[in-house]
Amino acid sequence: MYYNLMAILEVKDLNLGFNCECGFRQALFDVSFSLERGKMHALVGESGCGKTISAMTIPRLLPKNAEIKGGEIIFNGENLLKVPQKIIRNIRGHKIALIPQDPMTSLNPLYTIGNQLLEVIELHQGLKGKEAINRAVQALEDVQIPCAKERMKSYPHEFSGGMKQRAIIAMALCCHAEILIADEPTTALDVTVQAQIMNLLKQIQKEKNTSILLITHDLALVGENADYISVMYAGRIVESAPAKEFFKNTKHPYSIALLRSLPSNREARLETIEGQPPSIMQDIGGCRFHTRCKKYSEKCTKEIPQLENVGINHYCACFFN
Template identity: 60%
Template sequence: MKLLDIKNLNLSFKMENGVFPALYDVSLSLNKGEIHALVGESGCGKTMTAMSIIKLLPKNAIITSGEIIYNDTDILKSSDKELRNIRGSKIALIPQDPMTSLNPLYTIGNQLLEIIEKDKSLTKEEMREKCIEVLELVKLPDPKNKLDIYPHELSGGMKQRVIIAMALASKAEIIIADEPTTALDVTIQAQIMKLLNEIKKEFNTSILLITHDLGLVGEYADEISVMYSGRIVENARKDEFFNNTLHPYSKALMGALPANTNDKILKTIDGQPPNLQEEIIGCRFSPRCEDCDITVCQELPCLKEKTPNHFVSCHKV
């Protein structure tokens, strides 16, 4: 069941020298109780897609068209009051840098209480119990004593656990995890991903997982969308994606996985993604594409269903 449906989202940035598109016709949906991974190189538009969902965008961003349907309504048309309600209790964001979500001036307990006290039926003592309960759920060691400490007293991984606890306290139906483990070391990364996966299973939470890391995707995602230069270039269920990768860019990303190279050294993809202001005729991946055929690729490709539920945007597939 589709819980969130982004339809043909177009977003541009107003800059000194003009207006430049950053997201083109992005469509992406999130099913109940699933992890949908959004993958792509730095600057391709993952965070802007995520922030559009909660409408927390830079001042110079303009959504020029599209819909984001959640509970039969278009988030993009919601009032500020409705948006605050959605952000606080329906859709939670786990950002790359946990300090952007935690207030350094308040204790962990106070920040959790702020969310929990929205439920007016609880007594003070029950609220405190609830705080401890969510900290236990995210496996923060010694939760009782964590209530009175400040964010700077926690490690990066523990801060990320507190933010996940805040999402649980708000009973969020959707968690947007924007590179939730990039700032953490490898063992902690695995623990945080495991925790998010457990939450998905236990609470039937839907997670939009934004990542550079196809290894994580292979392990945890149910569905995958690959983004390149502001467009979704491929979308499929996880097994189909890994067994039958179609887009040359996705193939290049797969080729860059250590397990797929003989020498076990991470390959990078030759060339750089274009910047927003760069005009490219036709397919935006064509300057880096090994399969590019200039006679057909000068035409803009659009996302087409090649096999059931497997969408790809490439003339050569």
């Protein structure tokens, strides 16, 4: 696998699984991807493909039954999988911030938005009193919350879904995070608000040179925003490429099928991918996509295709490329 020298973060050959009642079940297989400073990398795939687990391993926010079997996560020259919990807690929220699908997992319903912002500002910027308040109001203005000063006094339930997501983005900005991990940040929002949040993330990426790992099942969202794309299927990266190259020269049958199922795709007849990705309980030999692939041959049922270079910075795991 190719390693990126410009990367701020590199996930290398990550193997991870869960200890279930029936024993250990592997969920991620040799997952590798990198994030360049100031760029947006999208991790795409259907539900259950391992996007969240891959991302949550970075700040080590994994379920208790998860077990990492191998791999490295290199951030600022350090392997995050080896550093003590205390240091990880410091990196989390300070250097690496999370924007979850459900904003209420990050907001405390009992405290005002202002108080939650002030806590972050006092902790990460060392500001107090009026200075801290001014900084918090500025942060809400930066994420385009109207009447920011008034809104400091609101509780999370008084904010709409889009406003809650903006408040979380404001908190991430206040701790000067170098990396934002946005896990389906717009799925719960209506289309207009989705576009506003994506524009806001793009703006932050450009103005603050923040690196963003965007997790989504929506390739349409990715097409307009990401610099680089990795497609996951059943716990493996099956294709990765710079966004322009990916859309111009899509290689993997799964990526092609995902693109064909986009409602906006007028060139192709709207298609759905029959069936669903296997769960971690299902043992599927060979290429894990073979049960749904129209191109498959006998070899696909027996051997596992590895990621191979198929273009400039373009990698694909399929025998027929």
